[in-house]
Structure formats: C-alpha cells, structure tokens
Amino acid sequence: MNAYVITIATIIAINAITVCGLNVIVGYAGQISLGHAAFVGIGAYSAALLSTKAGMSFWSALPAVIAISGFIGLLLGLPSLRVKDDFLAITTIGINFIVEAIFLYIPFFGGAMGIGGIPTIMLFGLKIKGLSFLLLCVMFLSLILFVCWWFMRSWAGLACFALREEESASSSMGISPMRFKLLAFVIGTAIAGLGGALYAHYMRFISASDFSFPVSISLLSMLVLGGMGNLWAPIIGAAILGSLPEIFRPLVNYRILFYTVLLLLMIRFQPGGLLGEESFARRTLSSILPGIRK
C-alpha cells in the first residue's frame, strides 16, 4: 500500500470512529446534533494540550481526553437536550460556533496559529506512523464498534430507541427522557473525543477550522448516507464520503455542492440510508443471502 492510500484510509477510520459517536446521539437516541465537530475538537485540543504542555504521552492522556470530552458533553447537553428537534439542531450549531470561537480567540488554545508539534504516538518504544497508525485506528474502531454493538443490545440502548420513537410513551414505561438522552450524548461525545485525540496525534498540528460547522455537516452526511441507527453505517458513510472526493479530485471546488446533492438524493430515494430498512442495498443483500434481515 502506498502512503497516499494509507493516509486516506486513516482519515476514513478516524472519521468512522467519530461518526459512531454521532450515531449513538442521532441514530440511536434520535437527538439531532449539528455540532459534533465541536466535541471532536474538544478531544483533539485536550490531547494536544496534554501532550505538548503537560508532556503526557498519548496513552496516559487518553483516559483524561475521553473523560473531558464526555464531561463537557454532559455540561453542554444538560441545557441543550431540554429542547427538541429543530431547536436542538439550532442549539447544537450554536455550540459548534462557540467552541470553535473559543479555540480561535483564546491564546491558551493557540489562537489562530493552532497547536503544532504534537508528538507521534509511541507504543513499546516504537513510533506509530503510516501503516501502523492505520492499524491502531482500525483497532480503536473495532473497539468502538463493539461498544456500540453492546449498547444496542443493552437496556440503555433499548430505552434510547424507545425515546427516539415516542418520548411520552417511553416515559410511561419508566424511562427518564433527560437521563437517557444525556447518557447517549455523553457516550457520543466521549467517542468523538477519542476520534479527536487520534486526529490530533495523526496530523500533529490542529487549528480551530479543523472543527468548524461544515465538518459537523460532513460527519452527519456520512451518517445519513450509511443509514442512521445502523451499526455499520459509520464505516460505509465515512468510506464513501472519504474516498469519493479523492476519486473526483478535479471537482474539489464543488465539494459542498456535491454533498448537498448527495444528501438531497439520499433523502428523496433512500431516506433510511444505504443500510437502512427497505434500502436498495439491504434488499439486494437479503435476496442473495436470505436471513440477513435481522
């Protein structure tokens, strides 16, 4: 594999991890978030600051990074999740802009210069670069997929599905809407934090614009493309939206237009996503392999 392919695959793997977090919030619990990049940013900046200023290694900082992202998710989720639907969408957009502005204007976070000189990850005395970094990301991705798989099978996950479908009916079954929405939000933002930490150590330089609102939109596009609420959707979505721009490199100036058209086509023709219920891919697969439905 050449370095170019490895780079793209690594970015896809990191995005897939991040989108898994978004899937917990939007796909499982049904709480729209248009500010997911902010939490990736919080993870990336915590990892960058802990390694450059506090001199911690990636591994020793990682639990703290995940805890910080989840904790800030809890703080920001507490007021935001009181509103629903469109209002929640607008609130999360607001969160994204505020977090980005904090990174940009507070000198502690490097301001417009961003944070550079983030060390590479070391493991058993070896520098993790290139292919081994990709393998590390794939390992983390498998771990996160396992967490999501477990979550979907746990009572907590079932409570979130119920909330997504019908909030007042679920509270008549003993499900506290606020508690389970917050739970999904904290898990989702903690996973975003992990993605951010990997991103920071991979790029070794981060700035506020890496976590701006359009990034949130492209993360959400990946999820919608793959199929919200599906375990494998983040991988499919991240892989397609990660590789298509490379294949259609001449069209780079039209990327946002391309995303928009893709999103509209998906909503019109495959509203459940590529892996959603009754989708073209699902139907084809189940006609080839009967019994794949569940």
Next chain:
Amino acid sequence: MKTIVLQVKGLSKYFGGLKALDNVNFKLFSQEILGILGPNGAGKTVCFNLICGDYKPTHGEIAFNGQRIDGLLPHEIASLGIGRTFQIVKPFSSLTVLENVLVARGIMRYKSFSKIWSIWKSPTEKKAALEVLEHVGLADLASRKAGLLPLGNLRRLEIARALVVGSKLILLDESFSGLRPEEIAKMERLIQDIRKDGITVLLIEHNMRVAMGICDRIIVLDHGRKIAEGAPESIQQDENVIEAYLGKRTYANAA
C-alpha cells in the same frame, strides 16, 4: 372493606381561567373496573394526565396505595407500577411488537445505572414478553413492525405494555374508540380477564353503552366537575347525566 388503590382528593387543574378539572374526588378500590365518563371536553383526559404526571395539579392530592404521587414525573409514577395507554396510540413504530413489550419489561432497570448495561436480547426476556403478547392476542404478530399494525392491534399492544408496567393498576384511555363492533367485544373480554388476574382498571370512555357493559362503578364528569357516581344502572337513570349528554328535558318537551 376493600383496600383503596387510588385516592383522588379535591383535584383541580386550571389552564388560566379555564377550570379543566374542578374539585374532583373519587376512590378506586382494588380489583374493580372504574369508568370515567363524560361528554367531549368534560376533563376526562386531563384527570388521566394528572394521575400519570403529565400535568401538575393546581390543587388537590392523588395517592396511590397510600403514597402521594402528585407532583412526581411520568417515569417516576410508571415505576411505582401504574401502567397506561394513550387515547391517540403511541407505538414505538420502527421497533417490532415484541420489542415494544420488551421496552416495558425494562421498567425496573431504568432507575439503576448499573442494571441498564445488561443485555435485553435474551431468551428469558423474549419468552416473558411473548406470554404477555399471548394474553392480549398478538403473539403471532410478535416479529412485525409495530408501525404496520392496524388500530385495533395497536390498542392491544398498548394494553400489553401497560400490563407489564402496571402490575397493580392500569389506566386505559378510550381503548375502545375507533374499533369495530367485534373488536369491541374482544376488548371487553380482555379487560374482564385483566381484572380476573387481580389488576385494578381505571378507564376513560366516551361511549356510554360500552362503559355500562364492563364497569363496576362509573364516575361522570361534565365541565370539569363530577356530576354523578355509582353503579351503571343508577347512572343511567341519573337526571344530571341525562342532561349532560342530551340536554335539559324542558328543551326536549319544547321541541
């Protein structure tokens, strides 16, 4: 003397100047079927929503098994063992019928942070949920998506969920409305069976004839006030009730 399951004292709910419910009192005894009747806008659903915690009462008390429950949140009231259905059905549409019942089976786990991480897709849970579905007659539709069911089956599904939550008391909000006559007959049998299992039933009903058939006792509300209470036969003869439903006799004579 029968034990009191639910006691409502001086219950009032005002929306601004509108007295949706005004000083209503009643008791619900164990294992009885009590019907709340009344014309449109009488305050039946408001009364229900107060008991379930969707609204907070303006005045008054609600006690379940001797414990005050007014002011608690809906999920807290549910976890005490009060199951309910909705007038406008609220299924978890994209989940299967079986999964809908399984959500209700988690009732005792949702309160504890450590218990929510265990797996719900277990054979024992599935078997228990299937038993409930069998009871309401939906077992053969267990793997169907709830959103695809017709109204009659959705009303049964809601009762199945309510039965799992409400081991002692279930509240049924117009479970007969929109049903065909043969479905109504099946539903009546189901509610009788539920009572035989030792569960107390409070139901709201719009249709006089249906309520007369299955209730042990009936309360009639009109304009937020309780205008009559008693056995179905006595309610049928009650001047106030006839007036609320049909208008004053003098008008009838004049016309």
